[in-house]
Amino acid sequence: MRFEQMAWKDFLAQRLEVLKTWPTGKDVDLDEGLRYQRGIPEPKNFARAMNKAKSGRKTLIQPRAGVALIDDHIRLLRHLETEGTADLLPTTIDAYTRQNRYAEAAVGIEKSTAAGHSLLNGFPAVNHGVSGCRRVTEAVTKPIQVRHGTPDARLLAEISLAGGFTSYEGGGISYNIPYAKKVDLGDSLRAWRYVDRLVGYYEENGISINREPFGPLTGTLLPPFIGHVVAILEGLLALEQGVKSITLGYGQGGNVLQDLAALTSLRELAGEYFAKAGFSDFDLTIVFHQWMGGFPEDEAKAFAVISLGAFVAAAAEVEKIIVKSPHEAMGIPTKEANASGLKATRQVLSMLTDQKICADNDIIRREKELIRNEVRCLMEAVENAAGGDPIQGICRAFAGGLLDIPFAPSIYNRGRVLPARDNEGFIRLFSKGNLPLTDDIMSFHKDRLAERAKAESRPVTFQMVTDDIYAISKSKLIGRPK
Amino acid sequence: MRFEQMAWKDFLAQRLEVLKTWPTGKDVDLDEGLRYQRGIPEPKNFARAMNKAKSGRKTLIQPRAGVALIDDHIRLLRHLETEGTADLLPTTIDAYTRQNRYAEAAVGIEKSTAAGHSLLNGFPAVNHGVSGCRRVTEAVTKPIQVRHGTPDARLLAEISLAGGFTSYEGGGISYNIPYAKKVDLGDSLRAWRYVDRLVGYYEENGISINREPFGPLTGTLLPPFIGHVVAILEGLLALEQGVKSITLGYGQGGNVLQDLAALTSLRELAGEYFAKAGFSDFDLTIVFHQWMGGFPEDEAKAFAVISLGAFVAAAAEVEKIIVKSPHEAMGIPTKEANASGLKATRQVLSMLTDQKICADNDIIRREKELIRNEVRCLMEAVENAAGGDPIQGICRAFAGGLLDIPFAPSIYNRGRVLPARDNEGFIRLFSKGNLPLTDDIMSFHKDRLAERAKAESRPVTFQMVTDDIYAISKSKLIGRPK
Amino acid sequence: MNPTHLVLGVIGADCHSVGNKILDAYFTEAGFHVTNLGVMVSQDEFIDAAVETDAAAILVSSLYGHGEIDCEGLRAKCVERGLDRILLYVGGNLVVGKTPYAEVEKKFLDMGFNRVFGPQVDLAEVVELLRSDIAAAGRK
Amino acid sequence: MNPTHLVLGVIGADCHSVGNKILDAYFTEAGFHVTNLGVMVSQDEFIDAAVETDAAAILVSSLYGHGEIDCEGLRAKCVERGLDRILLYVGGNLVVGKTPYAEVEKKFLDMGFNRVFGPQVDLAEVVELLRSDIAAAGRK
């Protein structure tokens, strides 16, 4: 695959169109944005914080949070940095903005003002514009990131980077396939090429902006290698456009050893693939997401899930952990509930900070080897499909089911892969769809699932998958029959 | 050491005196008690439940709980077994009863009735008598145990066993040194010989009663080997009197690998010492106590500590875990808070139940070897001091500081041992007092502490110990200087 | 006997697809003929499909919190389009934030839904209710 | 200058000895002369020691929940024994169950204690208060 930067004149031409898509676009001025970013104190730079976490072997904690109105949003973030002791702050964007439905977001803002509480599930940053974003980023003391799920996030990027955010989540695959239904994959990949080029431009001008592809995808029984391949591909595409600070993510699967294997192998494999593609000037860090699937409704049980996630993050020594709240199963958390998830996480992390726990053993090694082989199968297939052009390769791979994300809503995803847990809770494949995995690999998966089927005296069916999806919310890891 | 059963006629002679120490004593009839116990359904027998947990590799969960009045106590226990899904129930005895101050307990009952809520920190079982106990044990569906801290627990044992309890916590050392100030150690050991003989008598008559020495002692920076020696000695004394179902305990220290090493070595070493002393007909199980030192006040942080404890229990595959509540730092928990500790624990346990996690590695092996050597030093010293009589040996060992429990209130304890955490949070000794540890062992401890002292640029002093005592309540494991 | 037709989908800009796939499988298994519109379904798409299949009920999901905004007016639109007897069920995390179920239920009943479900609902019970509601509505 | 004398102990049938050892070390370090009676101290033992050492204050701990019962009448007994100006401080987990601090404080102030502390108290602040209370009471 060849990696080429977007031509600057193409970027600027597109830019004119992008900024016209909503009135607040006209307030964005690239150079003024750079100047503004230069004035942000270093300790508030996200890229720098991630780098320091790596060299200091620290795990930083970050919540998700966003409400409709600026003042409420500031109050929320301040609570999370003081009471919650968050190291890094988010601004989670509402779902209308994510679909570029700014008019509906405007209705949401109005209704929220009228109701006195947020009717939007996030912060409509485009509607609030550059100045609204600056009010937010200036009101806090910690590095702050845009977190969303937007297939075409060009305008949001323009506004929020000029608005003082120093990290931007997402990617052309990870913010399309799990988050959209009918958005053409090529379109979202190209939109994200624009975003990455914008970040690259900031980098060229001395402003480091952290980029974070969204690792957990659908958050539901995702075998590590699928997420890893997406993360590596989006990493390559970002580096191609001049991104330097890159954070790859993985969502807790629930089996501790599989999670540990996944986290170490993500770091290793990404480093290798990036180097192989000729990139060297990058700063790679890893983020772990606490359990991304259905949570238990009971708050005590939710705290247990949260703590277990924190345990894995500590054992794996990742640079960042994204924290859930005890309200997860029920609704967007209050600021208090959100802070309490942070506090529980902090407590586990700091109790484990000086400990070395199960960093390595035979099972972890077996799983790492497996993940490495699986990733190789898929990466080779994408390369072969690419004919030199990575975006082409990715589109063809999804069309042919060589890449396929379980449970995703997008019509550009085949959706024929079916995962299930084995008898020890490792996530395996029971149907590989069209994924280009070798027979060796698949027979390992099948054997492990057969073992469980035998233990449960039932065949491996969709019922088992359903049971596994519900399991953690029903206080189990594996969805055994009653 | 020679192990001899108490002569039955001596037992009966003492018994007459014991039953006279409070009016409810007259209602206890040994044979009627046996008949009553025979009527208790098997699933409610504690010894059997522990045995089943072992063969089924299950970890059972048990709270602590006790209030002054019978009806309230029943309501509390029912909540814990339904909402909390406790596998095993407790009845925690109030602190007056523990000191045989039944008259003050009576005042506490009166004041509690008047106040409409419990002013006692436990259930005054002696005052409530056999019939009161039976009301309690009949009202629940799970096996139920007496948990207390009573140096002379003879009357309490007579009443509660006749009252339908099927497990009895405590021992002559573990319920004296951490729980009393001026009770002669020989006296408490002899009182517990009586209790063990009583349990032995039930066993001879076909009623299995579980016995559980109190492992965590002062719950404060206890190096594993000290608790292990006490547990093994109390185990031997119990077996001597005919006890068959014995559960040895260990309280979470906070370093995961040290805790894992401690739990496996406790099982192994106890089995070996029991066999060496000639006992074979016993059923040994292990109980793990979630963190027994000062808790964080914040409930989210407390949930984190609770979940981390549950993690260790699952990894170590112990038969039972004693669960704390999010109210721990503040006061005796409400029934809701108590149940929520159980629910968080259950969630972690069931998510880990089919997983095998860091069961063994080099560090665990190093720590197990260390514990084994430390235990051997102390056990040999007690044997040498015994002149054949274990009780004698124990008394002399404490008098000479060959056994010494950090931070204990008893004047029969030298109190010269000072523990502190090393740079990875393992609990080590910085002053061994008069413990008969070899120079090799002590130089290991000292080296590890020197490493921390260096990292913190300060000497190992009492300030470091104090910092460590506060650490977990202040969200750390190791009390580092600011 | 023809199976009863249902229309299923996740309303608005909501992308939560996991529950939707499970609901599809569950109601199909229970004997209904399910037209699953997937995620991000507009009110008009729901109604078009219901008209087309002569559905007895529309099962609306909303997980992401905008349910309150997205569902408003659905009943009126149904009536407008001649679907005056159609059952409207709604379920999921219907509003923003953890909210007592009774409050949420009232809000959506007032909007004209026949039944309102939280995320922890037992699907077997829903099938029972649906069968009896359909029978009561005189359809099959 | 003679150091100020304090009497320290854990009242009633309470065996919690860890905090007591820390308090002993802390107040000694801060320059007071501490008579530490350890755990399980009766009201009379506190008063005897205070009389004997001419203490400026008695520092009572109660952790185990029976503080309410154990502390009642201590002030009256002090007066009875001629300790009319002695400062009485109490701290720990003073009542059974998690209870708002203000409620606990009122209860113990009403019983005649001069200051009441929860378990999370900052000992440096206590030393400050104690110094100024002693100065105000005209003792040193």
Ligand code: B12
């Ligand atoms: C997985 C997940 C995701 C994945 C979804 C992947 C995918 N494409 O499906 C990702 C990470 C992409 C995601 C994104 C977002 N999510 Co989300 N997500 C979840 C999570 C953790 C689990 C959902 C799930 O799959 N559950 C398992 C399935 C089986 O259960 P279910 O979806 O609840 O469906 C069942 C029931 O609800 C019921 N049901 C549903 N509909 C109906 C209808 C009827 C008629 C009946 C009878 C029953 C019924 O039956 C279903 C089957 O049992 C939930 C929280 C939770 N539950 O723990 C949050 C949650 C739903 N997400 C939430 C939010 C806000 C978002 C985002 C907006 C991001 C953000 N601001 O945090 C974006 C959405 C963007 C968009 N455009 O929609 C919120 C909604 C908040 C609220 N309502 O107040 C939740 C509750 C988390 C939270 N507490 O903040 N999410």
Ligand code: B12
């Ligand atoms: C360790 C511990 C034990 C050990 C004690 C070992 C020993 N001999 O010391 C063991 C396991 C034996 C034990 C036993 C019991 N315990 Co206990 N124990 C604890 C625990 C976990 C930590 C206590 C501790 O050492 N903290 C560390 C030290 C440094 O802090 P501290 O004791 O709070 O003291 C500090 C402050 O309180 C303050 N302070 C104290 N006194 C004073 C006085 C003044 C004037 C000032 C200014 C400050 C001050 O300064 C001290 C130093 O910083 C606490 C809960 C917690 N805190 O997390 C429960 C706790 C104190 N125990 C409790 C109870 C009830 C008991 C038992 C009755 C058993 C039961 N029913 O559960 C028995 C007591 C029997 C008896 N006769 O006393 C309850 C009290 C409940 C309440 N008040 O509502 C607590 C709060 C746990 C709970 N939530 O249920 N316990």
